[in-house]
Amino acid sequence: MIHYTDTEFHPRDLTDRTWTETTVLIISVPEAGILGNAYVLARPNLGVTLSSVILGQGFCRQPYEVDFTDPQMHLPCPESFSNYSLENGLTVSSDGPRNYRMQYKNALGAASFDLTFEGLHDPFDPHDPNQNPLLDIDRATSNDPRKGNEWENGHFEVKGRIRGELELRGKTYQVESYEGMDHSWGPRPEIGTRSVSWVSINFGEEFAMHMAVPMRIERGQVFYDKIRFGYVVDHGEVHGLIDGTIRAERVDMLAFSNHVTATDVRGKKHEFFGSAIAGHPWYTFNPSHVCYQSLFRYERGTAVGYGEMGDIFGLDYLAERMSRHGREK
Secondary structure, eight states: OOOGGGGSOOOOOTTOTTEEEEEEEEEEEGGGTEEEEEEEEEETTTTEEEEEEEEEESBOSSGGGSSEEEEEEEEEOOSOSSEEEOTTSEEEEESSTTEEEEEEEOTTSSEEEEEEEEESSSOBOTTOTTTOTTHHHHHHTTTOGGGOSTTTSEEEEEEEEEEEEEEETTEEEEEEEEEEEEEEEEEOOOOSOOEEEEEEEEETTTEEEEEEEEEEEETTEEEEOSOSEEEEEETTEEEEEEEEEEEEEEETTEEEEEEEEEEETTSOEEEEEEEEEEEEEEOSSOTTEEEEEEEEEEEETTEEEEEEEEEEEEHHHHHHHHSHHHHHO
16 A cells, blocks of 8 residues: 655665665657656665656657657765755655656756646555455566566556646647656666566546556567556546556557557456557666657547557567577577
8 A cells, every 4th residue: 555655765774775766757748749758766875866858759760869868877866755856957846646746957958847747546556455456466476587676665656637838949838648657666686687568548537547568579579468467547446457468569669559458356348459659769767778668549439548658678688589699599
Protein backbone atom coordinates (compact mmCIF):
# COMPACT_ATOMS: atom_id res chain seq x y z
CA MET A 1 0.00 0.00 0.00
CA ILE A 2 1.29 3.43 -0.97
CA HIS A 3 1.33 6.26 1.58
CA TYR A 4 1.39 10.04 1.33
CA THR A 5 5.09 10.10 2.27
CA ASP A 6 6.11 7.75 -0.56
CA THR A 7 6.87 10.73 -2.78
CA GLU A 8 9.89 11.37 -0.53
CA PHE A 9 13.24 9.59 -0.22
CA HIS A 10 12.80 6.30 1.62
CA PRO A 11 14.64 4.74 4.59
CA ARG A 12 17.69 2.93 3.29
CA ASP A 13 21.07 1.40 4.02
CA LEU A 14 23.31 4.45 3.87
CA THR A 15 26.28 2.28 2.83
CA ASP A 16 24.52 1.01 -0.33
CA ARG A 17 25.90 3.17 -3.15
CA THR A 18 23.36 1.69 -5.63
CA TRP A 19 20.27 2.95 -3.79
CA THR A 20 18.19 4.80 -6.38
CA GLU A 21 14.94 6.75 -6.47
CA THR A 22 13.32 7.81 -9.73
CA THR A 23 10.31 9.68 -11.01
CA VAL A 24 9.08 10.33 -14.53
CA LEU A 25 6.34 12.36 -16.19
CA ILE A 26 5.21 11.46 -19.71
CA ILE A 27 4.54 14.59 -21.77
CA SER A 28 2.36 14.49 -24.86
CA VAL A 29 0.57 16.88 -27.19
CA PRO A 30 -1.26 14.38 -29.42
CA GLU A 31 -2.76 16.95 -31.78
CA ALA A 32 0.79 18.14 -32.60
CA GLY A 33 2.36 14.68 -32.60
CA ILE A 34 4.67 15.53 -29.68
CA LEU A 35 5.94 12.96 -27.19
CA GLY A 36 8.44 13.56 -24.40
CA ASN A 37 9.54 12.81 -20.87
CA ALA A 38 10.89 14.53 -17.80
CA TYR A 39 12.93 11.99 -15.83
CA VAL A 40 14.89 12.18 -12.58
CA LEU A 41 17.15 9.45 -11.17
CA ALA A 42 18.63 10.24 -7.75
CA ARG A 43 21.32 8.35 -5.85
CA PRO A 44 21.07 10.00 -2.41
CA ASN A 45 23.85 7.94 -0.83
CA LEU A 46 26.24 9.24 -3.50
CA GLY A 47 24.81 12.75 -3.46
CA VAL A 48 24.24 12.83 -7.23
CA THR A 49 21.26 13.03 -9.58
CA LEU A 50 20.71 12.36 -13.28
CA SER A 51 17.96 14.27 -15.07
CA SER A 52 16.87 13.84 -18.67
CA VAL A 53 14.31 15.89 -20.59
CA ILE A 54 13.40 14.84 -24.13
CA LEU A 55 10.83 16.14 -26.62
CA GLY A 56 10.23 14.88 -30.13
CA GLN A 57 7.66 15.64 -32.80
CA GLY A 58 6.56 12.98 -35.25
CA PHE A 59 8.77 10.01 -36.03
CA CYS A 60 12.47 10.36 -35.29
CA ARG A 61 14.21 7.11 -36.17
CA GLN A 62 17.65 8.46 -35.27
CA PRO A 63 18.67 10.34 -32.10
CA TYR A 64 19.84 13.38 -34.09
CA GLU A 65 16.31 13.85 -35.45
CA VAL A 66 14.80 14.33 -31.96
CA ASP A 67 13.75 17.97 -31.48
CA PHE A 68 15.18 18.43 -27.99
CA THR A 69 17.32 16.42 -25.59
CA ASP A 70 18.82 17.67 -22.32
CA PRO A 71 20.56 14.96 -20.27
CA GLN A 72 22.37 16.25 -17.19
CA MET A 73 24.69 13.93 -15.28
CA HIS A 74 26.01 14.27 -11.72
CA LEU A 75 23.78 17.09 -10.59
CA PRO A 76 23.79 17.61 -6.81
CA CYS A 77 21.17 15.41 -5.18
CA PRO A 78 18.38 17.40 -3.45
CA GLU A 79 17.57 16.98 0.23
CA SER A 80 13.91 16.28 -0.55
CA PHE A 81 12.44 14.19 -3.38
CA SER A 82 8.99 15.75 -3.14
CA ASN A 83 9.96 19.42 -3.44
CA TYR A 84 13.22 20.35 -5.16
CA SER A 85 14.97 22.26 -7.92
CA LEU A 86 17.87 20.94 -9.99
CA GLU A 87 20.64 22.91 -11.67
CA ASN A 88 19.39 21.86 -15.13
CA GLY A 89 16.32 24.10 -14.66
CA LEU A 90 13.84 21.44 -13.52
CA THR A 91 11.66 22.06 -10.46
CA VAL A 92 9.42 19.34 -9.02
CA SER A 93 6.83 19.82 -6.29
CA SER A 94 4.40 17.23 -4.97
CA ASP A 95 1.47 17.25 -2.58
CA GLY A 96 1.26 13.49 -2.17
CA PRO A 97 1.55 10.80 -4.87
CA ARG A 98 -1.57 11.98 -6.73
CA ASN A 99 -0.48 15.56 -7.36
CA TYR A 100 2.68 16.91 -8.97
CA ARG A 101 3.89 20.06 -10.64
CA MET A 102 6.90 20.06 -12.96
CA GLN A 103 8.50 23.24 -14.26
CA TYR A 104 11.47 23.40 -16.59
CA LYS A 105 13.49 26.04 -18.37
CA ASN A 106 16.40 25.04 -20.56
CA ALA A 107 19.62 27.02 -20.08
CA LEU A 108 19.87 27.64 -23.84
CA GLY A 109 16.22 28.68 -24.16
CA ALA A 110 15.39 25.77 -26.47
CA ALA A 111 12.53 24.38 -24.38
CA SER A 112 10.45 25.06 -21.30
CA PHE A 113 7.26 23.84 -19.67
CA ASP A 114 5.01 24.35 -16.66
CA LEU A 115 2.82 21.29 -16.13
CA THR A 116 0.52 20.01 -13.40
CA PHE A 117 -0.42 16.38 -12.87
CA GLU A 118 -3.71 15.57 -11.12
CA GLY A 119 -4.11 11.89 -10.26
CA LEU A 120 -7.38 10.15 -11.05
CA HIS A 121 -7.05 7.40 -8.43
CA ASP A 122 -5.09 6.14 -5.46
CA PRO A 123 -1.66 4.85 -6.54
CA PHE A 124 -1.28 1.30 -7.80
CA ASP A 125 1.28 -0.71 -5.82
CA PRO A 126 2.55 -3.78 -7.74
CA HIS A 127 3.96 -5.17 -4.47
CA ASP A 128 0.56 -5.23 -2.77
CA PRO A 129 -1.21 -8.59 -3.30
CA ASN A 130 -4.55 -6.85 -2.77
CA GLN A 131 -3.86 -4.74 -5.85
CA ASN A 132 -1.69 -7.03 -7.99
CA PRO A 133 -3.17 -10.51 -8.51
CA LEU A 134 -0.04 -11.58 -10.44
CA LEU A 135 2.38 -10.87 -7.58
CA ASP A 136 3.01 -14.50 -6.58
CA ILE A 137 3.63 -15.52 -10.19
CA ASP A 138 5.99 -12.61 -10.64
CA ARG A 139 7.96 -13.48 -7.51
CA ALA A 140 8.39 -17.06 -8.77
CA THR A 141 10.40 -15.66 -11.69
CA SER A 142 12.31 -13.02 -9.75
CA ASN A 143 15.65 -14.34 -11.10
CA ASP A 144 14.73 -13.38 -14.68
CA PRO A 145 17.45 -10.82 -15.63
CA ARG A 146 15.13 -9.11 -18.10
CA LYS A 147 13.07 -7.74 -15.21
CA GLY A 148 16.00 -5.95 -13.56
CA ASN A 149 16.03 -4.45 -10.06
CA GLU A 150 14.21 -1.25 -10.92
CA TRP A 151 10.80 -2.14 -9.44
CA GLU A 152 11.74 -4.92 -7.04
CA ASN A 153 11.87 -2.88 -3.83
CA GLY A 154 9.24 -0.17 -4.14
CA HIS A 155 7.15 1.33 -6.92
CA PHE A 156 3.86 3.10 -7.57
CA GLU A 157 1.93 4.12 -10.66
CA VAL A 158 -0.73 6.81 -11.05
CA LYS A 159 -2.85 7.82 -14.03
CA GLY A 160 -3.84 11.44 -14.26
CA ARG A 161 -4.62 14.61 -16.12
CA ILE A 162 -1.72 16.77 -17.31
CA ARG A 163 -2.28 20.44 -18.04
CA GLY A 164 -0.08 23.42 -18.76
CA GLU A 165 2.10 24.99 -21.40
CA LEU A 166 5.08 23.72 -23.36
CA GLU A 167 7.50 25.75 -25.46
CA LEU A 168 9.71 23.93 -27.97
CA ARG A 169 12.24 25.89 -30.02
CA GLY A 170 10.11 29.02 -30.23
CA LYS A 171 6.72 27.35 -30.66
CA THR A 172 4.19 27.27 -27.80
CA TYR A 173 1.77 24.40 -27.22
CA GLN A 174 -1.06 24.01 -24.74
CA VAL A 175 -0.89 20.66 -22.96
CA GLU A 176 -4.17 18.92 -22.12
CA SER A 177 -3.63 15.18 -21.92
CA TYR A 178 -3.98 12.09 -19.77
CA GLU A 179 -0.97 9.94 -18.92
CA GLY A 180 0.99 8.26 -16.14
CA MET A 181 3.43 9.23 -13.43
CA ASP A 182 5.51 6.89 -11.30
CA HIS A 183 8.13 6.64 -8.56
CA SER A 184 10.54 3.75 -7.92
CA TRP A 185 13.01 3.18 -5.10
CA GLY A 186 15.55 0.57 -4.04
CA PRO A 187 19.00 -0.85 -4.88
CA ARG A 188 19.75 -0.62 -8.60
CA PRO A 189 23.11 -1.88 -9.91
CA GLU A 190 22.36 -1.04 -13.62
CA ILE A 191 23.98 -3.79 -15.66
CA GLY A 192 21.99 -3.44 -18.88
CA THR A 193 20.12 -6.76 -18.99
CA ARG A 194 16.57 -5.42 -18.86
CA SER A 195 14.00 -6.11 -21.56
CA VAL A 196 10.51 -4.92 -20.63
CA SER A 197 7.71 -2.96 -22.30
CA TRP A 198 5.83 -0.18 -20.50
CA VAL A 199 2.37 0.31 -22.03
CA SER A 200 -0.01 3.16 -21.25
CA ILE A 201 -3.52 3.61 -22.70
CA ASN A 202 -5.66 6.59 -21.65
CA PHE A 203 -9.24 7.68 -22.39
CA GLY A 204 -9.64 10.68 -20.14
CA GLU A 205 -11.32 10.26 -16.76
CA GLU A 206 -13.41 7.29 -17.91
CA PHE A 207 -10.75 4.65 -18.54
CA ALA A 208 -7.01 4.02 -18.45
CA MET A 209 -4.77 0.96 -18.54
CA HIS A 210 -1.16 0.22 -17.70
CA MET A 211 0.87 -2.93 -18.41
CA ALA A 212 4.46 -4.06 -17.76
CA VAL A 213 5.43 -6.88 -20.11
CA PRO A 214 8.78 -8.71 -20.45
CA MET A 215 10.17 -8.95 -23.98
CA ARG A 216 12.56 -11.28 -25.75
CA ILE A 217 14.50 -11.05 -29.00
CA GLU A 218 14.79 -14.11 -31.22
CA ARG A 219 16.60 -13.93 -34.59
CA GLY A 220 16.32 -10.17 -34.59
CA GLN A 221 12.58 -10.11 -33.88
CA VAL A 222 10.98 -8.68 -30.73
CA PHE A 223 8.34 -10.79 -28.97
CA TYR A 224 6.26 -9.95 -25.90
CA ASP A 225 5.74 -12.47 -23.11
CA LYS A 226 2.76 -12.59 -20.76
CA ILE A 227 2.10 -9.52 -18.65
CA ARG A 228 4.19 -9.03 -15.51
CA PHE A 229 1.69 -6.71 -13.81
CA GLY A 230 -0.86 -4.10 -14.74
CA TYR A 231 -4.18 -2.49 -13.94
CA VAL A 232 -7.14 -0.62 -15.37
CA VAL A 233 -8.77 2.51 -13.98
CA ASP A 234 -12.48 2.34 -14.73
CA HIS A 235 -14.24 5.58 -13.69
CA GLY A 236 -11.78 6.06 -10.83
CA GLU A 237 -11.82 2.42 -9.63
CA VAL A 238 -8.57 0.43 -9.90
CA HIS A 239 -8.69 -3.22 -10.93
CA GLY A 240 -5.59 -5.40 -11.26
CA LEU A 241 -4.97 -7.39 -14.43
CA ILE A 242 -4.80 -11.18 -14.46
CA ASP A 243 -3.73 -11.57 -18.10
CA GLY A 244 -2.44 -9.48 -20.95
CA THR A 245 -0.75 -9.78 -24.33
CA ILE A 246 0.95 -7.47 -26.83
CA ARG A 247 1.86 -7.77 -30.48
CA ALA A 248 3.60 -4.97 -32.36
CA GLU A 249 5.04 -4.16 -35.75
CA ARG A 250 8.15 -1.98 -35.84
CA VAL A 251 10.71 -0.19 -37.97
CA ASP A 252 14.23 0.34 -36.61
CA MET A 253 13.02 -0.97 -33.21
CA LEU A 254 10.25 1.67 -32.97
CA ALA A 255 6.73 0.23 -32.68
CA PHE A 256 4.37 1.64 -35.32
CA SER A 257 1.27 -0.48 -34.69
CA ASN A 258 0.17 -2.72 -31.84
CA HIS A 259 -2.54 -5.08 -30.64
CA VAL A 260 -3.09 -5.10 -26.87
CA THR A 261 -5.41 -7.42 -24.94
CA ALA A 262 -6.02 -7.67 -21.19
CA THR A 263 -8.33 -9.26 -18.65
CA ASP A 264 -8.90 -7.68 -15.24
CA VAL A 265 -9.86 -9.29 -11.92
CA ARG A 266 -13.55 -8.78 -12.65
CA GLY A 267 -13.18 -11.01 -15.70
CA LYS A 268 -13.72 -8.02 -17.97
CA LYS A 269 -11.75 -8.20 -21.21
CA HIS A 270 -10.14 -5.26 -22.99
CA GLU A 271 -8.78 -5.09 -26.53
CA PHE A 272 -7.10 -2.23 -28.37
CA PHE A 273 -5.50 -1.71 -31.77
CA GLY A 274 -3.07 1.20 -31.78
CA SER A 275 -1.42 3.30 -34.48
CA ALA A 276 1.63 5.36 -33.60
CA ILE A 277 1.60 9.09 -34.33
CA ALA A 278 5.09 9.85 -32.95
CA GLY A 279 8.13 7.99 -31.73
CA HIS A 280 11.86 8.13 -31.07
CA PRO A 281 14.70 6.28 -29.33
CA TRP A 282 15.52 7.69 -25.89
CA TYR A 283 19.14 6.92 -25.05
CA THR A 284 19.70 9.59 -22.42
CA PHE A 285 17.57 8.55 -19.42
CA ASN A 286 20.14 5.95 -18.40
CA PRO A 287 23.63 5.24 -19.81
CA SER A 288 23.06 1.47 -19.82
CA HIS A 289 19.59 1.41 -21.40
CA VAL A 290 17.54 2.69 -24.31
CA CYS A 291 13.78 3.18 -24.52
CA TYR A 292 12.21 2.92 -27.97
CA GLN A 293 9.05 4.87 -27.27
CA SER A 294 6.02 5.71 -29.38
CA LEU A 295 2.85 7.72 -28.83
CA PHE A 296 -0.15 5.63 -29.91
CA ARG A 297 -3.69 6.54 -30.89
CA TYR A 298 -6.47 4.16 -29.81
CA GLU A 299 -10.24 3.95 -30.24
CA ARG A 300 -12.79 2.67 -27.71
CA GLY A 301 -16.24 2.85 -29.20
CA THR A 302 -16.58 6.47 -30.30
CA ALA A 303 -13.88 7.68 -27.90
CA VAL A 304 -10.27 8.38 -28.93
CA GLY A 305 -7.40 7.85 -26.52
CA TYR A 306 -3.63 8.07 -26.50
CA GLY A 307 -0.71 6.60 -24.63
CA GLU A 308 3.00 5.94 -24.61
CA MET A 309 4.41 2.50 -25.33
CA GLY A 310 8.05 2.30 -24.27
CA ASP A 311 10.14 -0.76 -25.08
CA ILE A 312 13.05 -0.60 -22.63
CA PHE A 313 16.19 -2.59 -23.44
CA GLY A 314 19.48 -2.89 -21.64
CA LEU A 315 22.28 -2.13 -24.09
CA ASP A 316 24.03 -5.37 -23.16
CA TYR A 317 20.80 -7.29 -23.76
CA LEU A 318 20.68 -5.83 -27.28
CA ALA A 319 24.38 -6.36 -27.95
CA GLU A 320 24.16 -10.01 -26.90
CA ARG A 321 21.48 -10.59 -29.54
CA MET A 322 21.83 -7.90 -32.21
CA SER A 323 25.52 -7.00 -32.52
CA ARG A 324 27.92 -8.70 -34.93
CA HIS A 325 29.68 -10.57 -32.14
CA GLY A 326 26.36 -11.48 -30.54
CA ARG A 327 24.92 -12.89 -33.76
CA GLU A 328 28.08 -14.89 -34.43
CA LYS A 329 27.94 -16.75 -31.11
